[in-house]
Structure formats: C-alpha cells, structure tokens
Amino acid sequence: xxxxxxxxxxxxxxxxxxxxxxxxxxxxxxxxxxxxxxxxxxxxxxxxxxxxxxxxxxxxxxxxxxxxxxxxxxxxxxxxxxxxxxxxxxxxxxxxxxxxxxxxxxxxxxxxxxxxxxxxxxxxxxxxxxxxxxxxxxxxxxxxxxxxxxxxxxxxxxxxxxxxxxxxxxxxxxxxxxxxxxxxxxxxxxxxxxxxxxxxxxxxxxxxxxxxxxxxxxxxxxxxxxxxxxxxxxxxxxxxxxxxxxxxxxxxxxxxxxxxxxxxxxxxxxxxxxxxxxxxxxxxxxxxxxxxxxxxxxxxxxxxxxxxxxxxxxxxxxxxxxxxxxxxxxxxxxxxxxxxxx
Numbered sequence: 001x002x003x004x005x006x007x008x009x010x011x012x013x014x015x016x017x018x019x020x021x022x023x024x025x026x027x028x029x030x031x032x033x034x035x036x037x038x039x040x041x042x043x044x045x046x047x048x049x050x051x052x053x054x055x056x057x058x059x060x061x062x063x064x065x066x067x068x069x070x071x072x073x074x075x076x077x078x079x080x081x082x083x084x085x086x087x088x089x090x091x092x093x094x095x096x097x098x099x100x101x102x103x104x105x106x107x108x109x110x111x112x113x114x115x116x117x118x119x120x121x122x123x124x125x126x127x128x129x130x131x132x133x134x135x136x137x138x139x140x141x142x143x144x145x146x147x148x149x150x151x152x153x154x155x156x157x158x159x160x161x162x163x164x165x166x167x168x169x170x171x172x173x174x175x176x177x178x179x180x181x182x183x184x185x186x187x188x189x190x191x192x193x194x195x196x197x198x199x200x201x202x203x204x205x206x207x208x209x210x211x212x213x214x215x216x217x218x219x220x221x222x223x224x225x226x227x228x229x230x231x232x233x234x235x236x237x238x239x240x241x242x243x244x245x246x247x248x249x250x251x252x253x254x255x256x257x258x259x260x261x262x263x264x265x266x267x268x269x270x271x272x273x274x275x276x277x278x279x280x281x282x283x284x285x286x287x288x289x290x291x292x293x294x295x296x297x298x299x300x301x302x303x304x305x306x307x308x309x310x311x312x313x314x315x316x317x318x319x320x321x322x323x324x325x326x327x328x329x330x331x332x333x334x335x336x337x338x339x340x341x342x
Contacts, residue, residue, distance in 0.1 A: 003028055006063060007023065009062040010023070010058060010059060010062045012055075012264075013054070013055065014208075015206050015208040016205075016206045017203070017204070017205055017206075018191065019201070019202070026203065030175065031063070032064060033064050033175040033176060034067060034175050035066055035175065035177070036069055036113075036168070036169070036178070037052060037066070037068055037177075037178045037179065038069035038070075038071045038074070038179065039069070039096065040071045040072075040074045040080075041070060041072060041075050041091065044091070044229070044230075044333060044336075044337060045095055045096070045099070045228075045229050047227045047229065047261075047319075049096075049099060050103065050261045050318070051210055053105070054261060055178060055205075056105065057100075059178070065111075066109070066110045067110070067172050067174065068096065069115055070096075070113070071115040071165075071168075072089050074115060074165065075089075077148070077157040077158065077160060079149050084336060087332070088337075089114070091329070091333055091335075094329060095229060097112075098322045102319070102321045113172065118172065119164060119167075119168070121171070124167060124171055127170070127197055128160070128164065131163050131197050134193060134196045134197070135193060137159060140162055141154060142189075144161050144186070146182045146184075148161050148162075162186045162190075163193075165186050166194055169202045175202060175203065176202055176204070177190070177203075177205070179206060180206060180207055181206045182209060183206065187204035188204075190202065190204070208256075212226060213226065213227070213240070213242070213243035224239065229322060229329075230326065230329060233316050236312055236319075240308040243308065245307065245308060247303070247304055248297070248298050248299075249298075250294050254304070254308060257315075258293065258307070261318075262311065262314050263287075263289060265318075266288075267288075272286040272287060274286050274310065275310045277306050281306075
C-alpha cells in the first residue's frame with residue numbers, strides 16, 4: 001500500500017492529527033510504525049468504544065503495529081479504589097478482545113500491555129521525577145482537566161496522570177499515540193514536555209467523541225446516556241427509543257454512531273443500511289453512505305423512530321458474538337461493579 005493510501009486509512013474518521021507532516025515522514029521511512037491506544041479499567045465499556053476499536057483495525061490495515069495499553073495505574077489515579085482495580089482490569093482484559101473480534105480484528109496482530117508492568121520500572125520512576133521538575137502545577141492541572149475526575153482542590157495523583165501518559169509513549173516505544181478528542185490537552189502536554197527530558201515528541205491522533213443518547217457524551221457513569229456492551233435487546237431498544245434525536249437535527253448520539261461506526265462497517269463490507277418503514281410511510285429505503293441518510297433526515301424525509309429502530313437492529317447484531325460469552329462476562333462484571341459507581 002502506498003503512503004497516500006496508508007495515510008488516508010489512518011486519518012479516516014479522525015477529528016484531528018497533530019504532526020501530520022511527521023506522520024507522512026514516518027510512513028515513508030519506517031515499515032511498521034508503532035501506535036498505542038490506552039484504555040483505563042474504570043466504568044464498564046459501552047458501544048462508543050467501537051469507534052476507537054475500528055480505528056485500531058484501520059491502523060493494522062495501514063501497516064502500523066498496534067499496542068493496547070490497559071492503564072490500571074491511571075485508573076487508580078482517576079479514583080478507582082485499589083480494592084476493585086484488579087477486578088475491573090480482569091473485566092476489560094476479557095471484554096476488549098471480544099469487542100475487537102466482533103470487528104474481525106485478528107488479535108495476534110495486536111499487543112496488549114498492562115500499564116503497571118512498564119510504569120513500575122525504576123527507570124520509569126526516575127523519568128517521572130525528572131519530568132516533575134519541569135512541570136508546573138497549573139500545566140498539569142490544565143492537561144488533566146478533561147480526562148481526570150478532579151474537584152477544585154485536585155489530588156496529587158490527578159496531576160501525575162498526564163505526566164505518566166506522556167511517558168507511556170516512550171516506554172511503549174510508540175511513534176504515535178491515539179485517543180479521543182478529550183485527550184487533546186494531554187497530547188499537547190506530551191509533545192511539549194517529553195523533549196525536556198530528552199525524548200522525542202510523537203504524532204497524536206484523535207477521534208471525535210460520540211455524543212450520548214442523552215446529554216453531550218456517552219458516559220459510563222450515566223446509564224441512560226450509553227448502551228452497555230452487556231445490555232440485552234429489550235434494553236437497547238428502550239434506550240434508543242428514549243434517546244435524543246430531534247426531527248431534522250443530526251447533532252446527536254444516534255446519528256453520530258451511525259456515521260462513525262455502522263456506516264464504516266457497512267462501507268467496508270460493501271453493504272447498505274436498510275431503514276424499514278410501513279408502505280404508508282414510503283416503504284423500506286436503503287443507504288450506501290451516511291451523507292445521503294443525513295440529508296434525508298435533515299429534510300425530515302426520515303422519522304427518528306425509523307432510524308432508531310434500524311440502529312437498534314445493527315447494534316444488537318454487532319453485540320451478538322460478544323454476548324455469547326454473557327455468563328462469564330456477567331460474573332466478571334458483578335465482581336468489578338456491584339455496589340460501585342459505573
């Protein structure tokens with residue numbers, strides 16, 4: 001695959017690239033650049049996780065080496081109690097591979113890394129202390145502000161969080177870091193501060209944030225805002241029917257999920273999305289790309305309920321192979337989240 005084609009695949013559905021010229025250079029000079037994506041075992045994963053996981057598939061297809069960091073210590077710094085940390089980590093380690101397999105990602109092509117395995121090394125700690133001598137409290141607070149749960153008087157661990165995320169780039173030997181747009185301040189922070197202790201700045205890739213079913217963001221802490229991976233069919237349909245989706249307004253979680261996840265999957269398989277309707281409402285209609293669907297929705301040629309019903313069927317089908325493991329996953333889920341906020 002030529003550099004231009006690889007670049008297009010890497011950038012597909014991204015919101016922003018910091019260091020695009022560096023990325024082009026990297027693709028020209030290095031056969032398999034390393035990209036890493038980190039996920040904290042905090043709240044239970046929901047369907048919005050399919051967006052970054054789809055990007056991991058794109059990266060693999062573009063010839064990148066992909067590392068997935070299960071950031072256990074970062075979860076502790078974000079407020080997960082040490083008593084439940086390992087239990088949530090086990091849930092993530094069981095679930096994330098199943099979600100990747102549902103997207104036809106070959107797991108042998110990825111490397112999974114437990115955060116504490118690299119972060120508790122003496123050299124890592126030494127570098128963390130070195131970085132501490134360059135970073136002002138104000139800068140650490142700003143970097144962590146959109147990712148870490150902080151109050152007006154942040155805990156020291158909250159402020160260490162972005163320093164460690166920056167160092168992870170070096171200790172994972174990554175050329176690129178990938179995450180959601182909410183990570184932007186940490187990515188900028190990493191590019192500024194890694195060179196101060198002798199390490200190179202990395203390319204930073206960001207995907208957009210899928211809005212919640214209600215509210216601005218799908219959040220693990222707000223059950224009505226998201227569809228959990230273990231939700232049954234009835235719950236999925238109910239949550240979608242209650243989701244915000246004003247006629248003619250495409251700025252909502254329902255339409256965003258269709259755009260970034262469902263149509264990406266359909267397009268790669270050269271399939272169409274079918275919106276089922278009664279004949280008296282115009283009958284079934286099929287769409288090859290999202291732009292046509294959005295145009296008709298904005299023109300109010302499509303009713304929100306018809307779109308929600310179509311999305312519900314797609315999500316149920318997407319989750320079906322994962323939910324074959326429901327019994328074992330539910331056991332891990334209960335151990336990790338019973339009595340806890342998730």
